[in-house]
Amino acid sequence: MILGNEAYFEKYGFLSNEIEIELISNIPNFKIHITNKPNPSNIKKIPSFEELGIGGLDSEINHIFHRILTTRLYPPSYIKKFGINHVKGILLYGPPGTGKTLIARTLAKVLNVREFKVINGPELFDKYVGETEKKIREIFSDAEEDEKENGDNSGLHIIVFDEIDSLCKKRGLVNSETGVHDNAENQLLTKIDGVDALNNIIVIGMTNRRDLLDEVILRPGRLELHIEIGLNVYLKKIKENKLLNDDVDINYLSKITKNFTGADIEAMVKLSVANVLFKSVNNISKNIVNNNIQKLSIKNFMDAFNEIQPMFGIHHTELKNYIKYGIINYGTNFEIMKNHIMESVNHLKKSKSINLLSILLEGDSGSGKTALSFFISKESNIPFIKIISPDLLDRFNEKGKYNIIYSIFEDAYKSPFSIIILDNIEKLIEYVKIGPAFNNLLLQTLIVYIKKIPPKKNTKILIIGTTSKRKEMENFGIIDTFDKVIHIPNLNKKEITKILSEYNCPNDEIEKIISFVKEIPIKKLLNLIDNALQENNSLTFQNFEDLYNEYK
Numbered sequence: 001m002i003l004g005n006e007a008y009f010e011k012y013g014f015l016s017n018e019i020e021i022e023l024i025s026n027i028p029n030f031k032i033h034i035t036n037k038p039n040p041s042n043i044k045k046i047p048s049f050e051e052l053g054i055g056g057l058d059s060e061i062n063h064i065f066h067r068i069l070t071t072r073l074y075p076p077s078y079i080k081k082f083g084i085n086h087v088k089g090i091l092l093y094g095p096p097g098t099g100k101t102l103i104a105r106t107l108a109k110v111l112n113v114r115e116f117k118v119i120n121g122p123e124l125f126d127k128y129v130g131e132t133e134k135k136i137r138e139i140f141s142d143a144e145e146d147e148k149e150n151g152d153n154s155g156l157h158i159i160v161f162d163e164i165d166s167l168c169k170k171r172g173l174v175n176s177e178t179g180v181h182d183n184a185e186n187q188l189l190t191k192i193d194g195v196d197a198l199n200n201i202i203v204i205g206m207t208n209r210r211d212l213l214d215e216v217i218l219r220p221g222r223l224e225l226h227i228e229i230g231l232n233v234y235l236k237k238i239k240e241n242k243l244l245n246d247d248v249d250i251n252y253l254s255k256i257t258k259n260f261t262g263a264d265i266e267a268m269v270k271l272s273v274a275n276v277l278f279k280s281v282n283n284i285s286k287n288i289v290n291n292n293i294q295k296l297s298i299k300n301f302m303d304a305f306n307e308i309q310p311m312f313g314i315h316h317t318e319l320k321n322y323i324k325y326g327i328i329n330y331g332t333n334f335e336i337m338k339n340h341i342m343e344s345v346n347h348l349k350k351s352k353s354i355n356l357l358s359i360l361l362e363g364d365s366g367s368g369k370t371a372l373s374f375f376i377s378k379e380s381n382i383p384f385i386k387i388i389s390p391d392l393l394d395r396f397n398e399k400g401k402y403n404i405i406y407s408i409f410e411d412a413y414k415s416p417f418s419i420i421i422l423d424n425i426e427k428l429i430e431y432v433k434i435g436p437a438f439n440n441l442l443l444q445t446l447i448v449y450i451k452k453i454p455p456k457k458n459t460k461i462l463i464i465g466t467t468s469k470r471k472e473m474e475n476f477g478i479i480d481t482f483d484k485v486i487h488i489p490n491l492n493k494k495e496i497t498k499i500l501s502e503y504n505c506p507n508d509e510i511e512k513i514i515s516f517v518k519e520i521p522i523k524k525l526l527n528l529i530d531n532a533l534q535e536n537n538s539l540t541f542q543n544f545e546d547l548y549n550e551y552k
Contacts, residue, residue: 063225063227064090064103064107064225064227067087067225068086068087068090068107068111068202068225069111071084071086071087072086072111072156075152076152076153077152085197085199085221086199087202087224087225088192088193088197088198088199088201088202088203088221088222089192089202089203089204089205089221089222089223089224089225090107090202090203090204090205090223090224090225090226090227091164091204091205091206091207091210091213091218091223091225091226091227092104092204092205092206092207092227093206093207093208093209093210093226093227093228100206101118101160101162101206103227104118104158104160104204104206107158107202107204108158111156111158111202113155113156113157113158113202114146114155114156114157115142115143115146115155115157115158115159116157116158116160117139117157117158117159117160118160118162119139119159119160119161119162120162120163121161121162121163121164121165121166121167122163122166124136124167124184125166125180125184132180132183132184132187133183133184133187136184136187136188136191137187137191139159140159140191140198140201142157143157143159143198143200143201144198146200147198147199147200154200155200156200156201156202157198157200157201157202158201158202158203158204159201159202159203159204160203160204160205160206161188161203161204161205161206162206163206163207163208164205164206164207164213164217164223165207165208165209165210165212165213167181167184167185167188168184168185168188168205168213168214168216168217169181169212169213169214170212170213170214170215170400170403170407185214185216185217188203188217189216189217189222191203192221192222192223193221193222203223205217205223210226210228211407214403215403215406215407215410234265234266234269235250235269238269238273238296241293242295243293243295243296244295244296245295245296245297245298247297247298248296248297248298248301249298252298253301253305256305257305264308267304267308268301268304268305268308269301269304271303271304271307271308272296272300272301272303272304273296273300275300275303275304276294276295276296276300277294279294280292280294327371327372327375328499328502328522328526330491330495330498330499330522331494331495331498333489333492333495334495337372337486337488338372338375338376340486341359341372341376341464341486342376342379342380344357344359344462344484345357345376345380345462348460348462349417349460354460355453355454355457355458355459355460355461356452356453356454356460356461356463357461357462357463357483357484358450358451358462358463358464358465358481358482358483358484359462359463359464359465359482359483359484359485359486360464360465360466360467360479360482360484360485360486361373361464361465361466361467361486361488362466362467362468362470362473362479362485362486362487362488363468363487363488363489363490363521364468364490364521365468365521366521366522366523366524367468367488367489367490367521367522367523368488368521368522368523369466369467369468369488370421370423370424370466371523372488373421373423373464373466374387374421376464377419377421377464380419380462382417382418382419382462384411384412384415384417384418384419385418385419385420385421386408386411386412386418386419386420386421387420387421387423388404388405388408388420388421388422388423388428389421389423389424389428390423390424390427390428392404393405393428398439398441398442401442402441402442402445405442405445405446405449406445408420409449409452412454412459412461413454413455413456413459413461414459415459416458416459416460417459417460417461417462418459418460418461418462419461419462419463419464420461420462420463420464421463421464421465421466422446422450422463422464422465422466423465423466424466424467424468425446425465425466425467425469425473425478426467426468426469426472426473428442428446429442429443429446429476429478430442431469431472431476436472438476443476443478446478447477447478447481449463450463450465450478450481450482451481463482465482489519490519490520490521490522491519491520491521491522491525492518492519493514493518493519496513496514496517496519496520496525497510497514499522499525499526499529500513500529500539503529503533503539504539505539506539506540509539509540509541509544512541513541513544516541516544516545516548517548528544528547528548531547532544532547535547
């Protein structure tokens with residue numbers, strides 16, 4: 001062939017950028033496929049996502065295409081030299097109506113996939129044994145047949161699982177003797193990441209409740225890209241219609257809602273709008289006729305922020321609820337303990353080499369350990385605060401309890417600074433005096449996480465534990481895992497006097513009370529004071545003594 005000879009091209013033709021040649025013989029399984037395409041997906045130019053109505057997710061979308069497209073732009077034989085597989089799984093999570101399905105369809109359009117399937121998770125479950133697993137296998141059958149027939153030249157198949165949390169629910173959250181949920185998840189994992197895993201698929205999981213998902217499905221090689229809807233998505237229309245006051249700082253709002261889920265942010269924006277509209281509710285007709293729409297101010301957003309209770313971490317108003325009687329500065333001991341803990345928190349904040357600190361508060365039941373831990377958390381202005389309490393774990397089985405602890409710490413690792421409160425450790429490990437008996441899995445889990453250094457250098461975690469059973473916890477080895485142990489003593493006579501004075505108890509009655517009670521846990525004292533005031537509207541030694549003996 002002589003290049004440039006036009007007569008030759010007119011007679012025999014030439015290979016363009018779009019030509020594929022497939023030679024098939026009568027010999028079984030004999031096939032030659034020739035193509036000059038870089039890959040079989042025929043990837044098109046990436047469109048503008050703003051134009052497609054997915055504004056506010058630019059960085060997330062870029063990240064998806066960086067991870068998904070890069071390896072698929074090269075011939076399979078080239079990628080095999082690196083010994084890696086394509087990214088095959090994405091998790092899109094956030095409340096309904098925020099663009100998850102649109103992103104999935106956009107991805108399919110850009111990749112020019114051969115198959116695009118949307119499956120509703122709950123519809124896969126069947127009352128007959130094995131039928132759920134069979135349905136999952138059938139979903140992947142087209143991709144399996146395509147890969148078997150065409151090998152590396154197989155087309156790309158996108159399979160979308162809506163409400164994937166129903167298929168891959170966190171272990172321990174479902175009580176089922178048949179194990180159908182576990183079997184369904186295992187079948188799905190086999191297709192994505194098993195021995196005979198398909199390489200011509202992208203699985204997209206969509207959910208409104210990421211917190212319900214089993215962590216197994218979220219590991220690398222599975223649904224390894226996790227994309228959450230952010231604040232800008234919910235402000236897109238508001239910004240387009242210029243309904244934001246000049247005092248609204250988007251960066252500041254993004255910062256204070258850093259640990260809000262998509263649902264939390266959506267609720268905050270809705271409440272902000274509702275607050276603005278409510279102010280003009282008496283002039284609805286007039287405002288509509290005159291097209292008079294009041295803009296949203298930073299105050300509207302902050303009012304909503306203070307009202308919304310986030311799913312991720314604890315809202316600062318919720319912290320107050322844990323401190324039933326507030327915090328009373330009862331003297332020198334309180335100041336010493338508070339300052340000691342706050343100094344440790346500030347040291348952790350400023351340190352460039354330390355990113356984990358654990359403090360155990362130990363003392364008699366009712367000595368104020370839990371209240372002090374929440375007070376310190378509130379004063380620290382840390383964005384992520386989470387409590388692991390017996391009440392939180394009580395409704396789960398052993399595996400579910402482990403998963404809750406695991407999930408809380410994994411969430412904490414995503415925040416720049418976190419506080420995790422392990423309240424009432426002896427009850428967390430299900431300790432009982434008879435035996436003694438305890439749950440070894442939960443004990444070892446807590447020990448591991450108390451000592452575990454956060455995986456990212458720029459992540460810092462403060463762990464505050466509380467216990468009323470120091471001796472017993474020493475025997476289990478959990479005391480030694482904490483960096484600092486602080487004893488929270490009961491109130492002495494001087495401190496009792498100070499607190500009684502705060503409630504206007506007469507001096508002669510105070511003398512009788514402190515001669516009767518030499519020391520007492522602060523929670524018990526405050527309970528007695530509260531009950532005495534409710535019954536008699538005054539504090540006297542007589543009603544105090546009666547209640548003390550009653551609650552003894």
